[in-house]
Amino acid sequence: MENIITLAHGSGGSATLKLIEQVFKKYFNNEILSQGDDCARLAMDGTKSLVFTTDSFVVTPVFFKGGDIGKLAVCGTVNDLSTSGAIPLYLSCGFIIEEGFSIEELEKIVESMSDTARECGVQIVTGDTKVVQKGAADKVFINTSGIGAVPDGICISGRNARVGDKIIITGTIGDHGSCILLERENMGFQAEIKSDCAPLSGLVRDMLEAASDIHVLRDPTRGGVATTLNEIALQSKVSIVIEEDKLPVKREVQGVCELLGMDPLYMANEGKLLSFVPAEKAEAVLEAVRRNKYGAEARIIGEVTGEGEPKVLLKALSGGSRIIGVLAGEQLPRIC
Amino acid sequence: MENIITLAHGSGGSATLKLIEQVFKKYFNNEILSQGDDCARLAMDGTKSLVFTTDSFVVTPVFFKGGDIGKLAVCGTVNDLSTSGAIPLYLSCGFIIEEGFSIEELEKIVESMSDTARECGVQIVTGDTKVVQKGAADKVFINTSGIGAVPDGICISGRNARVGDKIIITGTIGDHGSCILLERENMGFQAEIKSDCAPLSGLVRDMLEAASDIHVLRDPTRGGVATTLNEIALQSKVSIVIEEDKLPVKREVQGVCELLGMDPLYMANEGKLLSFVPAEKAEAVLEAVRRNKYGAEARIIGEVTGEGEPKVLLKALSGGSRIIGVLAGEQLPRIC
The missing domain is CATH 3.30.1330.10 (PurM-like, N-terminal domain)
Incomplete structure (x- = not known):
């Protein structure tokens, strides 16, 4: 481990996880x-x-x-x-x-x-x-x-993902990260990207009314959807497949990301949830999410496909598949 | 109110109280x-x-x-x-x-x-x-x-000071503030002043075993004993008298304060408690404090003398009395 703190240690990605393991958990373990x-x-x-x-x-x-x-x-x-x-x-x-x-x-x-x-x-x-x-x-x-x-009867944790679970994202990804990037850099072009920053307690209440046995809920903030899915795969010891063509990304966000060589999968969100839901409940939860003002563009983006070695696979538009890891290094310091 | 934040807004004294009233309580009121x-x-x-x-x-x-x-x-x-x-x-x-x-x-x-x-x-x-x-x-x-x-039956608050209560300080005052001052300034002289920084949960347990009806407990950190006593006087709407010759101050702390024109009554403590105790329980509580490793130098320093207009009076060594107020301005930024 390097001997000084770098911006990557605050990224929410692999360096942060390493710092937590090697320093914080070492002493605070309980x-x-x-x-x-x-x-x-x-x-x-x-x-x-x-x-x-x-x-x-x-x-x-x-x-x-x-x-x-x-x-x-x-x-x-x-x-x-x-x-x-x-x-x-x-x-x-x-x-x-x-x-x-x-x-x-x-x-x-x-x-x-x-x-x-x-x-x-x-x-x-x-x-x-x-x-x-x-x-x-x-x-x-x-x-x-x-x-x-x-509330009684609710048991939600990153450790509860099960084979067959459908994965729902409650809306477009990368909005917060792209907004901060644009605010900070004087980019010389206009793009109307707003942060998705929103309080999601009402959305969660609506989801739990539709299905009280949701397995996992997590907000993909620092490190984005890719990092959060990896954390869940690791906690639950499962493999996950998501499909690129199902990922909801605003046209402007896609544009900014392409221009700057960023990937919306790693951009921070501040008003979105990833949810792992038993397959038979997925449509009911999706409908409940879409009725909420913070979930109109929700989609099922993938599922849990196996147990054992934790991994996250992306089925690309091109037809191939690739493993997506946690965020390495620091994409954009002080995003939140 | 001035229109920028000054160091005094972080002092724990009068500017902090004003900021809390005029900004934080205005919006967060509950x-x-x-x-x-x-x-x-x-x-x-x-x-x-x-x-x-x-x-x-x-x-x-x-x-x-x-x-x-x-x-x-x-x-x-x-x-x-x-x-x-x-x-x-x-x-x-x-x-x-x-x-x-x-x-x-x-x-x-x-x-x-x-x-x-x-x-x-x-x-x-x-x-x-x-x-x-x-x-x-x-x-x-x-x-x-x-x-x-x-625990059941405990009711301690800054609002509970009553006429006749004895005021106990659990040890010498101004140690933390003087220590930080010396560490920061290159003073050109040696003084062995250590911060009193200590966790006091065990001391409080011992005090409550001696008397479960302690009225007020407060740790005199930023702003020191003088500011904390004023806060309690204000919350409980009482007047308080403390006696200068009862205040325990280490010789080295007194020396540093005199040299620099500081008053130990306004210096931060990080391992001391002020306690307001019904008079008939004061000796029992004092004994319990003195048996604890963080309370060997505890003293009764004054009492609550009246209701109504909140004020704190210091009976000086010289025989006269003067009102002591809350810390004004900033004595020493980043003390804690």
Whole structure:
């Protein structure tokens, strides 16, 4: 292992996984942490099934088409709670602010957090603010941690994928990553790409009403759909096949990606879910997703085809197949 | 209100309180948040009484005498949970790391978090890592959020101070603040001042065994004993008198403060508690504290003398009295 932290360690891809294995798990090892989901399931006497999660947000720029760091900070943590099947209840927020940051902009961010929290019925109940000298941080970083309650009978985990499961994506892929890329680079052309940043607790509720036995839910953020599918394949020890011609990609996103040599499969999403559903329930879940405002373009993109060696295969448009791995290196730092 | 963020907004003193009132409470207002304690008390069907808290740590230097940012991050959140009378159970941790930071140093920090968590029986169950470009953060920032369970019959809050309560400090004041000050400034003289950084969950357990009806517990971190007492006076609408000659201050700390024109009453502590105890229980609690390894130098420093207008009076060594307010401006940025 190299001896300094690189941007790749924050990519959500292979370097991040290595850092987690070699440093964090080495010292923090416990049964709950090693479940490997985005949420920790807590064991507590006399309580419902509780989940707990945390995320820090360092996105640049702070304001972008379709959202801002505040909306993203609420959505990110609400979505992580939702992917365990939990109803998100409470959030904390910790601000690290650079001296000289505009209070007007801070207020916009806080208002946006408040609006997003209201939309999904969570309360921001505790917080903390630190200020560092000019140059010791870049504008503003936000941590949100969250607590949710899992309803009885729900058992969703990255470890639950089964042979035959259909894989549903709830909409177009790569929108958030492409939006941030365009906002950041002065590309000299116009493309109307908005981040898909959205709180998905309502969508998950609709999906669970259609089928309470959904096996896996995960939001493909850093590292994109390809990395998330690999994580699930690894946790469940299954092989997965997805079909390139089924992947919903906006024309503008495809265009930007082709121009810059990026692959939408590795671009971050902030308002999409990957769901693994027993085959006989797949159409019912798909219909429920499509009726939700955040799921109109949902599709079945593949299935779980075998047990044993974890792998993810892409059936290409051309007819051939290739293995797709986790994101290597860093595609775009500070995407979220 | 000024229109940019200043270091004072992160001081824990009057500017921080103003920012909380004018920006955060304006948008995040809810019954739980407005309780004003360091922990949020959660209302959940079918659960025990749960508390939830968050803190971000930006201390510089990252390693200091008596601790490091990792130990501080675990102690800070464990102590906030403990001051509600809760047993700390679960922590999250979110790292924001500057590109180029040493993995060996990161590992030392993680090991120190692990050791401290083990000492107080909490589990680190969920985490997140972000990496930002060189210059976009200073080395490493850590957020910890925590969940604890409050045993039946315990009701501790900054709102519960009552006339006649004795005020106990669990040891010498200003150690952490003076230590960081010395580490940071190249002062040209030797002083062996160590941070008091310590996890206080065991101390709180001992205190509650001596008297389960302790009214208030609070850790006087940023802003020091003076600011914390003012916060409690405000929450409980009481007046408080403390006596200068009872305040335990290490000789070296007193020396550094005098040299630099600082007041130990406003210096941060990271291993001390202020406790408001019914008068008839004060001696029993004091004895329990003194038997704990983190409380050998505990003292009764004052009492609650009246209701109504919130204020904190210091009876000076000289015989006179003066009102002491909350910290104004920023004494020492990035103390924690």
